[in-house]
Amino acid sequence: MPPGAGQLALPIYASHDAIIKAVRHHQIVVVEAPTGSGKTTQLPQMLLDAGLAGDRMIGVTQPRRVAAVTVARRVAEERDCRVGDEVGYAIRFDEHASSKTRIKYMTDGTLLRESLEDTRLSAYSVIILDEAHERSLNTDLLFGILKRLTTHKHRRKSLKLLITSATLEAAKVSAYFSGCPIQSISGRQYDVSVSHSLENHDNDYYQAAIDTAMQVHLHEAPGDILMFLTGQGEITKAVRQLNEAVSSLPADCECDALLVMPLYAAMPPDMQARIFAPCPEGCRRLIVATNVAETSITVSGIVYVIDPGRVKQKSYSPQTGLDALTVVPISRVQAVQRAGRAGRTQPGKCFRLYTQQYFDRDMPNITVPEIQRTSLLSACLYLKSLSNDIDVISFDYLDPPQPEALEDALRQLFILDAIDGQGEVTPLGSQMARLPLDPCLARMLIAAANLGCLPEALIVAAMLSADSIFAENRGPEQIARMDAQQLVQAGGITAAGQQLVKKLMEDGPGDHILLLRLYRAWQETGCNGNWCQAAGLNTRGMRFARDVEGQLEAAIENSNSTFFERALGDGSIGRAKKRRKTSHSSEIELRQAILIGFASRLAHRMPTHNGYKTLGERSVLAQLHPVTANIAADEDGLLPEWVVYHELIATSKNLLRKVCPVDATWVSFITPKIANADVNRLRGGHREQPSQGGRDIETVSVSAAEQAAAAVVPR
Ligand code: ADP
Numbered sequence: 182m183p184p185g186a187g188q189l190a191l192p193i194y195a196s197h198d199a200i201i202k203a204v205r206h207h208q209i210v211v212v213e214a215p216t217g218s219g220k221t222t223q224l225p226q227m228l229l230d231a232g233l234a235g236d237r238m239i240g241v242t243q244p245r246r247v248a249a250v251t252v253a254r255r256v257a258e259e260r261d262c263r264v265g266d267e268v269g270y271a272i273r274f275d276e277h278a279s280s281k282t283r284i285k286y287m288t289d290g291t292l293l294r295e296s297l298e299d300t301r302l303s304a305y306s307v308i309i310l311d312e313a314h315e316r317s318l319n320t321d322l323l324f325g326i327l328k329r330l331t332t333h334k335h336r337r338k339s340l341k342l343l344i345t346s347a348t349l350e351a352a353k354v355s356a357y358f359s360g361c362p363i364q365s366i367s368g369r370q371y372d373v374s375v376s377h378s379l380e381n382h383d384n385d386y387y388q389a390a391i392d393t394a395m396q397v398h399l400h401e402a403p404g405d406i407l408m409f410l411t412g413q414g415e416i417t418k419a420v421r422q423l424n425e426a427v428s429s430l431p432a433d434c435e436c437d438a439l440l441v442m443p444l445y446a447a448m449p450p451d452m453q454a455r456i457f458a459p460c461p462e463g464c465r466r467l468i469v470a471t472n473v474a475e476t477s478i479t480v481s482g483i484v485y486v487i488d489p490g491r492v493k494q495k496s497y498s499p500q501t502g503l504d505a506l507t508v509v510p511i512s513r514v515q516a517v518q519r520a521g522r523a524g525r526t527q528p529g530k531c532f533r534l535y536t537q538q539y540f541d542r543d544m545p546n547i548t549v550p551e552i553q554r555t556s557l558l559s560a561c562l563y564l565k566s567l568s569n570d571i572d573v574i575s576f577d578y579l580d581p582p583q584p585e586a587l588e589d590a591l592r593q594l595f596i597l598d599a600i601d602g603q604g605e606v607t608p609l610g611s612q613m614a615r616l617p618l619d620p621c622l623a624r625m626l627i628a629a630a631n632l633g634c635l636p637e638a639l640i641v642a643a644m645l646s647a648d649s650i651f652a653e654n655r656g657p658e659q660i661a662r663m664d665a666q667q668l669v670q671a672g673g674i675t676a677a678g679q680q681l682v683k684k685l686m687e688d689g690p691g692d693h694i695l696l697l698r699l700y701r702a703w704q705e706t707g708c709n710g711n712w713c714q715a716a717g718l719n720t721r722g723m724r725f726a727r728d729v730e731g732q733l734e735a736a737i738e739n740s741n742s743t744f745f746e747r748a749l750g751d752g753s754i755g756r757a758k759k760r761r762k763t764s765h766s767s768e769i770e771l772r773q774a775i776l777i778g779f780a781s782r783l784a785h786r787m788p789t790h791n792g793y794k795t796l797g798e799r800s801v802l803a804q805l806h807p808v809t810a811n812i813a814a815d816e817d818g819l820l821p822e823w824v825v826y827h828e829l830i831a832t833s834k835n836l837l838r839k840v841c842p843v844d845a846t847w848v849s850f851i852t853p854k855i856a857n858a859d860v861n862r863l864r865g866g867h868r869e870q871p872s873q874g875g876r877d878i879e880t881v882s883v884s885a886a887e888q889a890a891a892a893v894v895p896r
Pocket residue numbers: 191214215216217218219220221222223251252255457476477479480481
């Protein structure tokens with residue numbers, strides 16, 4: 182179906198012939214165009230309609246799940262097809278694509294996983310690495326992987342690669358890809374007048390944003406407002422506060438009605454769709470968004486932008502393993518990008534809640550790429566599994582990661598048995614890489630298959646993969662402690678539901694086992710939604726977990742992997758599930774599997790109080806997170822000596838989140854391996870040495886730890 186008049190008016194069509202010509206004549210092309218030009222929605226269609234897809238697919242990667250889905254829906258609508266037919270998408274745990282699909286939107290992580298199964302990516306004729314300016318970890322890895330695939334000696338000559346970006350340092354990327362051509366498309370941008378505030382709002386940027394929004398609404402001409410905040414919690418609060426402010430305006434106020442809408446990645450799809458619905462007459466929209474509206478999602482009709490100059494950003498310390506999700510200043514490139522959102526359809530205004538001087542002198546110039554501020558555990562495992570001759574240290578990165586981060590990843594991979602003493606990937610490691618889970622959860626599943634508790638471990642992995650199991654992000658302890666009045670206010674949680682949560686964690690099982698028990702209890706109700714509400718659980722989260730459980734199960738059944746032989750050997754996992762209910766002893770086995778999976782995240786209690794010390798290159802002191810499910814203490818009130826944790830978060834204190842108590846006897850099988858993780862051996866020189874000897878020893882130690890752990894449990 183040819184593009185409609187609305188689409189043809191988008192700036193990218195002005196360069197249609199030049200782009201098609203460049204792609205026909207060159208294997209790699211960089212396309213640089215401002216946001217809203219049509220890169221994401223139109224470029225793939227242009228290539229398809231020009232016959233450049235041949236009989237394969239055009240794959241388009243997005244760093245964000247939400248963008249992959251919304252864009253696929255939009256393009257399917259433009260082409261008048263159902264999602265999953267000509268236009269489809271694939272994100273982790275959710276795929277709508279078929280043999281009919283010609284344009285497939287996907288997350289960069291999904292393409293990375295596909296490349297493990299098919300290193301030549303033979304399903305695709307064209308790959309578009311979209312939103313490359315975001316410099317997400319996975320997009321950066323794909324840069325290197327696709328460079329290899331298009332240039333090394335067994336390269337795929339017919340594969341076309343496009344890198345598209347709004348603000349990328351195009352020259353740098355072109356240089357990285359051996360001087361490939363750059364197609365620059367100028368957008369149709371109206372003037373945006375930028376005003377800076379007279380003071381910097383450090384801690385009060387939130388209130389300053391709210392106040393500015395009301396000022397704009399009351400005093401500026403018609404036009405929608407886009408306001409940036411940093412996260413879901415802040416946005417929900419702002420929406421409530423703004424609605425209250427509007428309803429308390431005097432009745433004779435002459436301004437339009439104000440429709441306040443949130444926009445963030447974890448928002449349910451039906452609410453996201455509202456963002457694109459036309460605004461009712463006589464109404465102004467105020468969209469309160471995270472960074473997702475900076476470049477990935479373009480909302481039309483925006484005339485005013487409010488930019489507090491903040492973004493929530495992940496950072497990771499490879500030395501201590503501490504993760505932090507902190508609000509940090511945006512970069513100058515981002516500030517310009519945000520302002521640009523105001524001038525897409527007419528001249529606009531941008532209100533920056535920081536001073537001109539701060540913008541000119543102190544604001545960071547560019548955003549640090551994710552590869553330089555995140556854990557590289559799964560990245561290293563992918564690279565190593567992709568090909569034995571990839572050396573993660575000397576790999577051709579666009580911007581190399583910190584050496585400490587690579588060393589930390591190698592150390593953890595060794596502890597998880599994913600690489601051997603010479604740093605080469607083990608068969609177990611390549612199986613881990615193929616599961617759509619982080620390496621720790623993948624390792625846990627493999628251990629569980631050996632220990633005979635795979636159905637339980639699948640549930641735990643699925644529950645941990647759902648964003649929010651507890652409604653309103655409460656923790657089980659918070660639910661248990663609510664008094665009668667709070668229960669009424671919570672509107673949904675009933676006294677009986679609260680009792681159930683309390684009872685399931687009475688014996689202090691920690692988070693993982695509690696998640697398992699909650700899921701089992703829900704299953705017994707026939708997966709009843711009211712039951713979830715009564716117990717303070719998020720029905721959507723629980724259903725998501727159920728889907729994930731099914732998908733993981735299918736992935737394992739289809740893998741035909743020897744690592745799951747025991748679990749698959751006596752019939753399908755499904756049948757195994759029917760045969761058994763979770764018993765006390767299977768919970769013990771599950772804890773062992775969790776320990777083996779999270780062996781790189783062990784914490785030891787201090788001798789005389791309930792603080793924990795993590796095991797690692799450099800240990801840190803940490804407390805249990807306040808939302809941790811009850812963990813049994815002894816008569817002296819001391820918590821278990823050993824726990825493993827899912828996350829170690831740096832806030833004002835260091836906190837362990839999602840914690841499972843483990844037995845000291847089992848830990849003693851693991852600690853020698855931790856002591857043995859010699860980074861110098863793992864990182865270098867493995868090429869020169871015959872690798873066989875080392876590998877044997879390590880592979881034996883894997884099963885030895887598992888068997889030994891199994892032996893100490895009374896069955
Ligand atoms: P780019 O990738 O260059 O930023 P896009 O292809 O995302 O540009 O957007 C091009 C145009 O399509 C924009 O005007 C945008 O508003 C519109 N658009 C994109 N997604 C949707 C959607 N889901 N619904 C309605 N319009 C959309």
